[in-house]
Amino acid sequence: xxxxxxxxxxxxxxxxxxxxxxxxxxxxxxxxxxxxxxxxxxxxxxxxxxxxxxxxxxxxxxxxxxxxxxxxxxxxxxxxxxxxxxxxxxxxxxxxxxxxxxxxxxxxxxxxxxxxxxxxxxxxxxxxxxxxxxxxxxxxxxxxxxxxxxxxxxxxxxxxxxxxxxxxxxxxxxxxxxxxxxxxxxxxxxxxxxxxxxxxxxxxxxxxxxxxxxxxxxxxxxxxxxxxxxxxxxxxxxxxxxxxxxxxxxxxxxxxxxxxxxxxxxxxxxxxxxxxxxxxxxxxxxxxxxxxxxxxxxxxxxxxxxxxxxxxxxxxx
Amino acid sequence: xxxxxxxxxxxxxxxxxxxxxxxxxxxxxxxxxxxxxxxxxxxxxxxxxxxxxxxxxxxxxxxxxxxxxxxxxxxxxxxxxxxxxxxxxxxxxxxxxxxxxxxxxxxxxxxxxxxxxxxxxxxxxxxxxxxxxxxxxxxxxxxxxxxxxxxxxxxxxxxxxxxxxxxxxxxxxxxxxxxxxxxxxxxxxxxxxxxxxxxxxxxxxxxxxxxxxxxxxxxxxxxxxxxxxxxxxxxxxxxxxxxxxxxxxxxxxxxxxxxxxxxxxxxxxxxxxxxxxxxxxxxxxxxxxxxxxxxxxxxxxxxxxxxxxxxxxxxxxxxxxxxxxxxxxxxxxxxxxxxxxxxxxxxxxxxxxxxxxxxxxxxxxxxxxxxxxxxxxxxxxxxxxxxxxxxxxxxxxxxxxxxxxxxxxxxxxxxxxxxxxxxxxxxxxxxxxxxxxxxxxxxxxxxxxxxxxxxxxxxxxxxxxxxxxxxxxxxxxxxxxxxxxxxxxxxxxxxxxxxxxxxxxx
Numbered sequence: 001x002x003x004x005x006x007x008x009x010x011x012x013x014x015x016x017x018x019x020x021x022x023x024x025x026x027x028x029x030x031x032x033x034x035x036x037x038x039x040x041x042x043x044x045x046x047x048x049x050x051x052x053x054x055x056x057x058x059x060x061x062x063x064x065x066x067x068x069x070x071x072x073x074x075x076x077x078x079x080x081x082x083x084x085x086x087x088x089x090x091x092x093x094x095x096x097x098x099x100x101x102x103x104x105x106x107x108x109x110x111x112x113x114x115x116x117x118x119x120x121x122x123x124x125x126x127x128x129x130x131x132x133x134x135x136x137x138x139x140x141x142x143x144x145x146x147x148x149x150x151x152x153x154x155x156x157x158x159x160x161x162x163x164x165x166x167x168x169x170x171x172x173x174x175x176x177x178x179x180x181x182x183x184x185x186x187x188x189x190x191x192x193x194x195x196x197x198x199x200x201x202x203x204x205x206x207x208x209x210x211x212x213x214x215x216x217x218x219x220x221x222x223x224x225x226x227x228x229x230x231x232x233x234x235x236x237x238x239x240x241x242x243x244x245x246x247x248x249x250x251x252x253x254x255x256x257x258x259x260x261x262x263x264x265x266x267x268x269x270x271x272x273x274x275x276x277x278x279x280x281x282x283x284x285x286x287x288x289x290x291x292x293x294x295x296x297x298x299x300x301x302x303x304x305x306x307x308x309x310x311x312x313x314x315x316x317x
Numbered sequence: 318x319x320x321x322x323x324x325x326x327x328x329x330x331x332x333x334x335x336x337x338x339x340x341x342x343x344x345x346x347x348x349x350x351x352x353x354x355x356x357x358x359x360x361x362x363x364x365x366x367x368x369x370x371x372x373x374x375x376x377x378x379x380x381x382x383x384x385x386x387x388x389x390x391x392x393x394x395x396x397x398x399x400x401x402x403x404x405x406x407x408x409x410x411x412x413x414x415x416x417x418x419x420x421x422x423x424x425x426x427x428x429x430x431x432x433x434x435x436x437x438x439x440x441x442x443x444x445x446x447x448x449x450x451x452x453x454x455x456x457x458x459x460x461x462x463x464x465x466x467x468x469x470x471x472x473x474x475x476x477x478x479x480x481x482x483x484x485x486x487x488x489x490x491x492x493x494x495x496x497x498x499x500x501x502x503x504x505x506x507x508x509x510x511x512x513x514x515x516x517x518x519x520x521x522x523x524x525x526x527x528x529x530x531x532x533x534x535x536x537x538x539x540x541x542x543x544x545x546x547x548x549x550x551x552x553x554x555x556x557x558x559x560x561x562x563x564x565x566x567x568x569x570x571x572x573x574x575x576x577x578x579x580x581x582x583x584x585x586x587x588x589x590x591x592x593x594x595x596x597x598x599x600x601x602x603x604x605x606x607x608x609x610x611x612x613x614x615x616x617x618x619x620x621x622x623x624x625x626x627x628x629x630x631x632x633x634x635x636x637x638x639x640x641x642x643x644x645x646x647x648x649x650x651x652x653x654x655x656x657x658x659x660x661x662x663x664x665x666x667x668x669x670x671x672x673x674x675x676x677x678x679x680x681x682x683x684x685x686x687x688x689x690x691x692x693x694x695x696x697x698x699x700x701x702x703x704x705x706x707x708x709x710x711x712x713x714x715x716x717x718x719x720x721x722x723x724x725x726x727x728x729x730x731x732x733x734x735x736x737x738x739x740x741x742x743x744x745x746x747x748x749x750x751x752x753x754x755x756x757x758x759x760x761x762x763x764x765x766x767x768x769x770x771x772x773x774x775x776x777x778x779x780x781x782x783x784x785x786x787x788x789x790x791x792x793x794x795x796x797x798x799x800x801x802x803x804x805x806x807x808x809x810x811x812x813x814x815x816x817x818x819x820x821x822x823x
Contacts, residue, residue, distance in 0.1 A: 003814045006821045014817075016647055017807035062698065089753045120696035127699030129749060182755075191754055212816050279819060 011284030013275055018251075022289075026168065026250025027271050034247045035269040038083045038140055041247075045266045048246045050239055052266050053079070053143040053257075060138050065123050068141070069103070069115060077144040080122060082130040084137045088188035090130030092121055093144060093158060108157045109184050145265065148258040150231055154194070156180050156220035159257055161187045162198070162236060162264075165273055165285065166252045168296060169244035171237050171309040172288045174198040175280040176205055176230065181220045189276045194218060196225045197281030199315035203233025206315055209279045236264050237306035243269055245302065281315075288313055323805045327798035334794030341789060345606045346433075348598040351784035357389060357431045357596045358529045360536075360567065362589055364426070366582035368418040373398075373581040377426055378570035381408030386567055387433035389604055395424035407572035422582065430529075430567060431601060443545055446515040458492035463517045473519055473546040474560055480513060481542070481558030504540040507555045508573050511542070520545040524552070524571050528563040529591055536589040538569065538576070599788065618787055626787075631664070633786045636793055638663050638773040643803050645769045650810030653766040654743045661736045662766070663773035668734045671774060675767065677717065677732045678740075682763065684713050685744040686751075693748070707741040 007014075013022075035041055045052050056078055057071035072078050072094075080092040094113075098104035103115035122139045124130070131137040144159075151160040158179030165173045175195045182192030189195045194215065197206035208215050208225040217224055230236065240254035243266070253273025256264050278285050291312055300308070341347045364377055379402065380388065393400045398413040411426045451459055462483060470476035484493055484506075496513070500506045507523040514521040521544045527536045541562065542553040552562040570576065579585045599619055606617075618629055638660035645651045645659075653659055666674035688709050692702060717732045743766070751759035776782065786792055809817075 003818065003821060004809050007809060007814065007817055010820050012809075012817050012820050014807070014809040014813045015650070016810060020805060020807045089749075116696070123698055129699050190758075209819075212819070214819055275817075279817065282820060284820060 007284070008286075011286030011288070011290070012278055013284060013286050013289075015275065017286075018275060019272075022167075022251040023272055027252075028248075031248045032271055035249065035252075035271045036084050037138075038081065038085075038268055039138060041266075041269055044246045048242060050242060050246070050266050051262060051264065053145060053259075056141045056143065058083070058138050058140055059122055059126060062123055062126055065119050065126065068119055068122060071141050077146075079140075079142050079144045080118065080125070081140050081142070082125040082137050083140055084131040084135075085125075086130075088186045088191060090121075090125055091186060092118065094118075095144065108159075110157070145257045145267075146260045148231060148260050150228060150258065151176065151178060153221055153223035154178050154196075154218040154225050154228070156218070158183070158186055161255050161257045161267055162230065163273065163277060164236070164240035164243075164254045164256070165277060166240050166243055166254055167289050167292050168250045169241055169300070169302070170292045170296070170305045171200060171240050172292060172313065173277050173281055173285050174200060174237075174240075175277045176228075178208070178218060178225070180210070180218070189274065189280075194225065195276055195280035196228075197277075197283075197315070198230065200237070200312075201310045201314040203230040203236070204228060205230065206281065209276065212276070212279055214279070214282070231258060232264050234306070237309060238303050239264060239266060241302035241305045241309070247271075320805055323801050327801045330794045330798035330801070334791045334798070337791040338789045338795075341602070341606075341791075345602045345609070346598065347602040347788050349785060349788075350781060353598040354595040355431055355598055355601065357429050357594050357601070358567070359427060359429045359592045359594065360527075360529075360569075360589060361592075362426045362587055363423055364413075364577055364579070364585065364587050365421060365423040366579045366585040368420065368422050369581045369583060370417075371581050372416050373414065373418055373422070373579065375413040375424060375577070375579045375582065376405075377411045377577050377587070378405070378407070378574065379409050379411045379426060380428060380430075380567065380569055381571075383430060383568050385432060385434065385565070386430040387435075387605075389429040389431055389601060390608075391426070391428040393424065393426050398424055405574070407574055408570055431596075432565070443520040445518050446520050448518075449512050449515045451512070451516065455495060458495045459513050459516055461492045462496065462513060467517070473544060474551055476517065476519070477514065477521075477542070477544050477551070477553055478558040478560065480510065481553060481555060484510065485556055485558065503555065504538075507540045507542050510555060511573075514544065522571050523573060524568050525576065526567045526569040527589065527591070529565040529567050529593070531593045533589075533591040536591050538589070539563065539566075541566070543571065618790060630783055630787045631667070633790060633793070634667075634777040634783055635660060635664070636796055637782065637786070638777050640796055640800060641773040641776055642769060643800055645772060647803055647806060648810060650812035651765045651769055652762045653769050654746050654762055655739065655766070658739050658743055659766050659769035660773050661739050662770035663777055665735045666770065666774040667778055669732070671771065674774070675771065678735065678767065678770075680717065681710065681713055681732065681735065681740060682744060682747070685710050685740065686748055688713075689744050689748045703741065703745055706744055707738060710737050710741045710744065 033040055034044060039055070039058055042052050042055060056075060057067065059065055059067065076097060077095050079094070082090040085091065093108035094105045095108045096106040105113050105115070105118060107113055125137055125139040128136045147155075147159050154160070155178045160176060160178045163175050163177060164171050175197050177187035177189060178194040178196065179187050180192055180194055184191065187193050192211070194208045194210050196208040198204070199206060205228040206226050208218075210219060216226065236256055239256065243252055243254040244250070247269055249271050251271075251273075253270035255267040255270065257267050258264050295308060295312070342349055362377060364375055366375065379391070393411060393413070395413050397418065398415045401412050402409050403412060404410070413424045462480065466476050466479035466483060470479045484497065486493065489497070496509060497506070500509055504523060504525065511521040511523060521542060524541045524543045525538045526541070527539055540555065542555045544551050544553060551560055553560055577585055577587050603617065603619060618626060621629065639657065642657060642660055646653070662678060669677060685706065689706055692705055697705065714732050714735065714737065721727070747759050747763055750762060
């Protein structure tokens with residue numbers, strides 16, 4: 001009981017409270033397709049003038065799975081993902097292919113996969129294996145981000161990404177998610193990726209968390225996780241704040257990646273962002289939500305809201 | 318805002334459920350524990366007489382107010398007679414009438430009663446009795462006795478005791494001898510006592526009845542003295558003067574009127590027989606509510622056919638399982654496959670029993686998972702693959718049953734009760750988690766499902782709970798209210814205390 005009391009005092013948000021007080025109140029069901037269907041998210045983001053990874057092709061029906069080879073004909077690298085996947089399940093990152101035999105692909109983890117195996121994976125996606133409710137789904141084939149060298153030392157393969165929690169349009173908390181050997185190149189914390197908190201005012205990383213435990217060094221590379229300056233931080237904060245206008249969701253997780261050539265890209269958005277970000281930042285999100293409620297201004301532009309976040313939420317420790 | 322609606326709704330549901338529950342429990346007497354039986358005594362009065370030439374009207378005094386007992390039902394067996402139970406001056410009367418009858422006649426009145434402490438003497442306070450007109454020299458003797466008793470007593474009770482002691486004195490004085498000169502039976506004795514007390518302005522009357530025993534072919538009526546002390550009726554043993562009532566004393570009728578009165582008949586005899594039975598409390602409660610015209614019985618599950626009852630006694634435990642599921646998920650935070658899969662597994666455990674249930678479930682899932690991984694290499698489309706897993710699960714169940722039957726382990730046969738579709742989905746889901754998040758997550762969620770199933774089974778297997786819900790299905794409203802409240806529970810889950818422990822600032 002005393003632990004619960006202390007957590008409450010620290011402003012730590014629990015799953016029940018997140019669901020009942022924020023998700024159910026601020027995220028109307030009818031808006032979910034905007035984030036649950038990644039093709040739709042992409043369209044909306046592009047329409048709002050935001051940068052996203054280029055879409056190579058969508059496979060909607062089982063019969064179209066054979067088009068896969070045509071879609072990736074002249075691509076060396078690409079990503080296959082389910083449009084309605086959750087938690088990073090079902091994502092395949094192809095980083096190269098055999099020059100001589102064009103039907104052998106190399107995944108980010110280094111594993112080789114034949115075209116047939118990838119087509120089976122796509123048909124599983126279309127069949128709904130990874131979709132939230134087991135319904136039929138679409139498979140997206142899109143640009144594979146060549147990530148910015150900032151995080152090269154603290155990532156093991158895969159693409160590190162930046163998750164920003166946006167509360168009613170105001171960025172409230174952020175973390176960098178760093179793939180590890182265990183996470184198989186994926187940037188999801190529950191798959192074994194490292195999460196590192198971010199000082200919202202400066203955009204530098206704090207120390208990290210792995211499997212709910214605080215860490216200082218990346219488990220695979222040994223490099224120190226904290227103190228890295230995230231490039232284009234202003235732009236990232238403003239883009240994530242703009243996610244509110246794009247989706248209409250009051251409790252939103254915006255995932256961005258930084259491409260070496262294209263800069264920050266919106267990867268996806270999430271209506272039920274996880275709570276591990278609190279552990280990565282070593283602080284509860286509840287107090288920040290309270291602060292945002294106090295200073296909430298419906299007329300503020302995304303840039304103004306990003307500025308407020310920079311001012312209000314420096315690293316607490 | 319929603320918070321308030323939920324609280325109001327939950328309060329309404331609880332109030333509704335609990336009030337119906339209390340009504341059925343306290344007023345109608347439905348038992349809260351199972352297999353309750355209570356003794357029910359059937360008292361039969363047989364009135365025999367020789368019929369005369371004309372019409373016949375037979376009247377028998379029957380119980381009206383029965384302190385300590387509640388009447389379950391009453392009936393009459395009397396061929397060719399009209400029957401009614403009108404109210405007479407001193408209480409109810411069973412009345413049989415016929416135009417003509419031949420030879421010896423017997424009519425029966427039968428009443429069933431059971432003990433109920435809630436039934437008290439609900440008689441009104443009687444008026445002070447008028448001074449009886451007693452002839453001299455009897456009057457003087459009575460006055461002497463009353464004076465004597467009054468001097469040696471403090472209140473109505475002690476005065477009554479004193480009068481009785483005096484009258485029962487083995488060496489009576491002259492006045493007592495005079496008073497008792499006409500008395501030849503106990504009923505008359507008590508009637509005389511009543512008259513003496515009346516001259517002291519104390520309301521008193523004779524009660525007739527019998528102590529109920531297990532079985533008695535011919536019971537004798539016992540006369541007892543009832544005295545009102547201004548507050549309530551007191552009972553006195555007319556022989557010893559003690560203030561008491563025999564154990565399980567059923568009051569049959571009160572007053573000085575004769576028990577039976579037959580017009581147009583002669584040689585009247587009344588015989589009483591007592592028989593004790595044990596009857597299920599539920600049956601008694603049902604009769605009670607039917608008598609009250611309560612609609613509780615129309616909605617009682619006991620009115621359904623037995624086979625349907627058996628189905629519902631199981632179905633009604635599913636809400637309990639769902640409730641456990643809610644607690645395990647939202648309060649404890651256990652990871653499990655499928656929202657209600659553990660509840661269905663727990664349902665199967667009821668048949669297999671826990672030990673074998675856990676073993677069979679683990680065996681089935683492990684085997685199914687192994688084959689599912691082999692299937693994966695065939696690269697089947699999703700739905701055909703699910704179909705294949707389902708077929709394989711059914712075949713596995715068959716093989717487990719056959720093998721255990723061969724080995725003489727009959728419990729293995731009950732594997733057929735597992736919900737195979739649910740198990741197939743579990744296997745599929747588990748294999749996906751296994752591939753995507755690794756064996757640790759898959760096994761953790763698998764064990765979590767089993768844990769929730771065991772917890773749900775522990776509660777769903779409670780016989781008293783099953784009885785309670787089956788007898789009082791309105792308690793489900795209370796359960797619903799609690800689940801609604803849990804739906805607005807925004808506190809931490811138990812596992813989150815561990816998960817976020819690093820965020821505790823000292």
